[in-house]
Amino acid sequence: MDTQNLDSLRHSCAHLLAYAVKQLYPGALNAIGPAIENGFYQDFDMGKWNISEADLPKIEAKMREILPKWQKFSFNEVTLEEAKKLFKDNKYKVEMATEFAKQGKKLQTNDPGDFLDLCKMGHVENPSKELRNFKLLSVAGAYWRGSEKNKMLTRVYGTVFPTKQELENHLKMLEEAKKRDHRKLGKDLGLFAFSDLVGKGLPMLTAKGTTLKRILERFIVDEEIRRDYQHVSTPPIAKVDLYRTSGHYPYYKETMYPPMIVDDEELILRPMTCPHHFALFKTQPHSYHEMSELFCCPMPILSLQKTKLKKKLIRF
Numbered sequence: 001m002d003t004q005n006l007d008s009l010r011h012s013c014a015h016l017l018a019y020a021v022k023q024l025y026p027g028a029l030n031a032i033g034p035a036i037e038n039g040f041y042q043d044f045d046m047g048k049w050n051i052s053e054a055d056l057p058k059i060e061a062k063m064r065e066i067l068p069k070w071q072k073f074s075f076n077e078v079t080l081e082e083a084k085k086l087f088k089d090n091k092y093k094v095e096m097a098t099e100f101a102k103q104g105k106k107l108q109t110n111d112p113g114d115f116l117d118l119c120k121m122g123h124v125e126n127p128s129k130e131l132r133n134f135k136l137l138s139v140a141g142a143y144w145r146g147s148e149k150n151k152m153l154t155r156v157y158g159t160v161f162p163t164k165q166e167l168e169n170h171l172k173m174l175e176e177a178k179k180r181d182h183r184k185l186g187k188d189l190g191l192f193a194f195s196d197l198v199g200k201g202l203p204m205l206t207a208k209g210t211t212l213k214r215i216l217e218r219f220i221v222d223e224e225i226r227r228d229y230q231h232v233s234t235p236p237i238a239k240v241d242l243y244r245t246s247g248h249y250p251y252y253k254e255t256m257y258p259p260m261i262v263d264d265e266e267l268i269l270r271p272m273t274c275p276h277h278f279a280l281f282k283t284q285p286h287s288y289h290e291m292s293e294l295f296c297c298p299m300p301i302l303s304l305q306k307t308k309l310k311k312k313l314i315r316f
C-alpha cells in the first residue's frame with residue numbers, strides 16, 4: 001500500500017477511535033486525529049473523565065462493535081456558518097473551521113453513517129472491511145495546538161495496517177524495541193544514573209558506562225584516522241562576538257545558554273562548532289589546491305568509498 005493510501009487508512013481509524021471514545025465517555029470532545037508515521041493519534045478533551053492505558057482494551061472493543069455498521073464515508077462541503085451550527089458543542093471543531101475559512105480553505109464534513117465530523121484528509125472506501133487490523137498503543141498528554149498556554153488534552157495513540165500479518169509484525173517489532181530501549185538497558189546494566197539535583201536529562205555515567213563510552217570513542221577515532229580524517233580541537237566556549245559575526249546569535253540566542261562575563265569578556269557556551277573552526281581555518285593562509293581537498297564538514301563514508309579519493313577531512 002502506498003503512503004497516501006496508508007495515511008487514509010490510519011486517519012480513518014482515528015475517526016473510529018474518536019467515535020468509540022465519545023460513545024463510552026459522554027461529553028468527551030474529539031479535537032484532531034491525523035495519520036503519523038507507523039500509526040495515528042486522536043486528541044480528546046475528556047471533560048470529567050480520565051482514561052489510562054488500562055482503558056484501551058475497552059475502547060478497542062467498542063471500536064470493533066461500531067465498525068461493522070460503518071459504510072462508505074459521505075462528504076459534504078459546508079459554509080462556516082453551517083459548520084458552527086453542526087459542531088456548536090465542540091469548540092475545537094469550531095476553532096479549526098473558523099481558521100480554515102479565514103485561510104480561504106473549503107470546509108468539509110464526512111460521515112460513515114452515524115458519526116459526523118469536520119475533516120479534509122483522505123479516507124478509506126470501505127471502513128468495515130479495511131479498518132479491521134488496528135491496535136491502540138498508549139495514552140499521553142498533549143497541549144491543544146502544541147501550546148502550553150492552551151488546555152492539556154488526552155492523546156490516544158494507535159496503529160492500523162492493511163493485513164493482520166502486517167499488524168502482528170509491527171507489534172512484535174515494538175516489543176523487541178522495548179527490550180532494547182536505552183533507558184531500560186542503562187538502568188538494568190548499571191550504565192548511568194540520574195539525579196534531580198543535577199538536572200533532568202543529564203545522565204551521570206557509572207564506571208561501566210564510562211568504559212563503554214571510551215570503547216566507542218576509541219573505535220570511532222581509530223576508524224576516522226584510518227580513513228584520513230584530521231582531528232582538531234576547539235574550546236567549548238567563545239566570545240559572543242564570534243556568533244554575532246557568524247550570524248548565529250541574532251537567530252538562536254533564545255535557545256542558547258546565556259552569556260557569562262569572565263575577565264570583562266562576554267563568553268557563551270557554544271551550541272555549534274562551525275564558527276570556531278572557521279576562526280581556526282583563518283589563522284593561516286591556504287592555497288586554492290588545498291581548498292579543493294579540504295572539507296569543513298566530514299563527507300559520508302559511503303561517498304569516500306564511491307569516489308575512491310583520499311581527502312583531508314576535519315572532524316569537529
